[in-house]
Amino acid sequence: MIVCAVGLVSACSTPPRETQPTSLPAGDRPSAPGVSGEIDPLVLEFRRLVAETDPFSIAAPLPYSPRLPALDDNALTRRSERLARLRGQIRDLPPPLLTKEAQWKREALLVELDRRGDRLLTTPSFLILGPTSGPDLVVTQLPDLLPFTSAADYRVYFALLRDTPRFLREAQGRLDARRQAVTAQPCLSLYGVEARLATFSELEQIETILMRPFTPPAPALGERQAAQLRAEAAAIIAQDVGPALAEFRRYVETTITPTCQPGEDLRLAGLDLAAYQGRLGDAYGAPISPAEAYGWGLARIGDLRADLTARVLPLGYGSLPAYQAGRDRLAADGFPLDSAIALLSAITPALSREFLALPEARLGIGPMAPGVPAAGRLAVYSPASPDGRRPAVLWLAANNDQPWVREDIPALIFHNAAPGQHFAYTAVLAGHGGQSFIVDQPAFFEGWGLYATGLGAAFDLDNAGRTQISSVSHELLLVSQMVVDLGLHIDGWTPDRARDYLMDVNGLSRERAMAMVADIVARPGRAAAPVLGARRLREERAAAAAALGPAFDEAAFHQQIFALGPLPMSVLSRALTAWRLEGGRPPIPEARPDRPFTPDAEEISDSEPRWQTRRGIGRGSRLETGP
Structure with a gap:
């Protein structure tokens, strides 16, 4: 497959900084040592809570735990305590002593805590985000979760692959519970399941997608190990993943009808009109x-x-x-x-x-x-x-x-x-x-x-x-x-x-x-x-x-x-x-390029290092042959 690697970089009159400052120049920032850094541990704790219930909503997923347990009473109490403690710590941070960047992070955390509410106290669900998200997320996103540059990445990949049938069974259970909870006809959200599953008409298509990490494998894998892992993945897909998807599709085709009464779609998806309006807001x-x-x-x-x-x-x-x-x-x-x-x-x-x-x-x-x-x-x-x-x-x-x-x-x-x-x-x-x-x-x-x-x-x-x-x-x-x-x-x-x-x-x-x-x-x-x-x-x-x-x-x-x-x-x-x-001052004073940067374009071969910089100053567009 031909891949284009495009590089854009400015030729600036002043060297670029390693981190972007906020809208205040350094001289205007509060000088209290350490206070601005106190927000980052709270950000990380919030991200951990989110990752335990909705991992795809964080920009950089935390390490995958293949078998997150359902919340029993003790676990729910512990998470409630963590959530209350986090909310209190965020509110107790003194805004006047924070940098501007930290102040906006503090506000963002409070907004996100209010917006998510009780969803942070729900049973974990890794790949199945909603009543209709399971099949396409399992198949299309699983190979993209990891960089596949080390053997450890493949171990996580196999944990995900082996758990895929369980994810689908859990998705079917949630769908069935929601279907039975709606007194009238099953409705619109379920139409999405049927339409999406139509894409996976052939096991060969699923196999092509799930085998992408082996075409070619990571450099960290030797040829013999790569062949062994490729065969193991193919066997799991053929024996477990394929039949599980086929069973899920049979359930949809025989149980769900693509009809809907106004308003039922939101209830089936776990929303109400207020929540929908909240998403618009x-x-x-x-x-x-x-x-x-x-x-x-x-x-x-x-x-x-x-x-x-x-x-x-x-x-x-x-x-x-x-x-x-x-x-x-x-x-x-x-x-x-x-x-x-x-x-x-x-x-x-x-x-x-x-x-x-x-x-x-x-x-x-x-x-x-x-x-x-x-x-x-x-x-x-x-x-x-x-x-x-x-x-x-x-x-x-x-x-x-x-x-x-x-x-x-x-x-x-x-x-x-x-x-x-x-x-x-x-x-x-x-x-x-x-x-x-x-x-x-x-x-x-x-x-x-x-x-x-x-x-x-x-x-x-x-x-x-x-x-x-x-x-x-x-x-x-x-x-x-x-x-x-x-x-x-x-x-x-x-x-x-x-x-x-x-x-x-x-x-x-x-x-x-x-x-x-x-x-x-x-x-x-x-x-x-x-x-x-x-x-x-x-x-x-x-x-x-x-x-x-x-x-x-x-x-x-x-x-x-x-x-x-x-x-x-x-x-x-x-x-x-x-x-x-404050006057609309630029975050990086004097940083406008003194001349436009024009990229070059050239083709590189497989023998050259991937993403190699090939110019002394700046980086240009270049072609790469790869997976």
Whole structure:
């Protein structure tokens, strides 16, 4: 498989610092020794509590314990005591003696404790996060949990692999309990199970995905040991994992029907309307009702469609539907690797002008493995591990149901790579380190991705407006997904109505729209994260520009977001308000590059070390042949 490793780094007039400071210069910080560091042990304890109940919500998963026991009365009491002690320790920290960064972390911890509430006192569930998450998480995420650079990684992998049948049995038990608890028909969330399981029609597809750690194996394994482990994994998959998935699928097909009564989906997923509204508020950073989000989404779709129509008419299309039906498509088996590489190389000089400093942002680009369910997405971003052992990868659909559209590529690169999620992950990790993340914040990273799509569109790389068309089309798709989310979970839409709406608004194929609906029904409220998160960031930018006037520096605003890190959106909003009231000073004074950095592109062979720096100063784009 060909993988592109893209490096972005600035040529700065001053050397980059090892850690990103907060919005206050060093001279303005409190001088009390040790106080600012007291927040980090509390962050780690909170992350441990979260990891015991919802491991995938932390940005850098803690070590996996294969057999976390159910909570008995004594264990529940101990965890309740830990939770109460942690809450008290956080509240007792004196804000005036903390650095600004520590103050915002303290606020974020209190927000997260209130938001999670009793969920921190539930029975642990490692891979099965909800009634419909089990099969695709087990199959697609298991090989991506570890960097696979040592024999120890493979031992953890085998523990996970052997536990997969148990995870599926537990998922079936939870599904059955929830199904029986609903007095009327089983409903919409269960539709997601059936639609997702349809992806795993062949055991060979599952085997291909789960065997990825052995293609090729880690350098730490000798050839003989690698062959032995490969055979052992194949036997477990054939004898245990495959039959367990088949049994789970039989249960779904014979017991569950894809019908729903309004409101039952939320109860089946363990939510109520207040919790759903809370998810919307988490994404926006302020209270927002489903009706308000729904109305805003419909209005935004109208504006985006009008904007898109005005942009495509000069290209010779008679209408927006005519453009969506006649867009320039790649060959049926085409894979846009070269286009992605060229685009990343082209935007680097522009990024040097828009940001105070460009992070070193190595990124692999490769095609998704056959059979990986991507919920209708054409691109899936997997961030690097904080220790750098596992590189970041942008997986692009290689065998989707319809050929790639050329106009899709810029927006997907802007959202997922640069200046989007990968850019933000790398900048945040450089400034904070993975262990200072509170928990993963979808609205922060996904919201930044959509916000960054607009930044990338401003570059207009082809001078023909197609970059902007790509950006507007991408936002139209995401906003329409949020409207579908609200329609399904609040307004009583059927899956068929949701599918038809996505097809009509975006010109999608039936198969891709169905995959998106299955993902939306499985994760109530998640589609709001990128849309409402980006809306909040745009509003904060507009407020800063209005308050600071000519002194407003967009690059300093972006750098401040990275310096603050992945806070809950409500805390991030307050932090950005404080920043602009302080004058909007850049976190790294004098750090703007004195010249744009232009990457090179070259192909390296398998014999050279992976991720090797091949230039004396800076790092450029390069190709790598690998798994």
